[in-house]
Amino acid sequence: MTTQPILPGSTVVVIDKCSIYRGYTGFVQRISGDRAAVLFEGGNWDKLVTLRLSDLVVA
Incomplete structure (x- = not known):
């Protein structure tokens, strides 16, 4: 099984x-480095959070 790379624009x-x-x-x-800035959106709010790449998977 291959994992998809996490790139800017990825969900x-x-x-x-x-x-x-x-x-x-x-x-x-x-x-x-080993971190990604991830934008979360919901209704009337947006939040930009920095997370480790190891804590993320491609949707």
């Missing part, structure tokens, strides 16, 4: 069990 899901964003789906805005 990702948070899999970190300790994160309050677990299960949220967002869009990768940028990547720096």
Whole structure:
């Protein structure tokens, strides 16, 4: 089984069990080192959060 790379523009899901964003789906805005800035949107709010790449999977 091959895993898809996480690139800017990818839709990702948070899999970190300790994160309050677990299960949220967002869009990768940028990547720096081992972290990605992920944009979450919902109704009338937007939130940009930096997460480790190891805590994300491509949706």
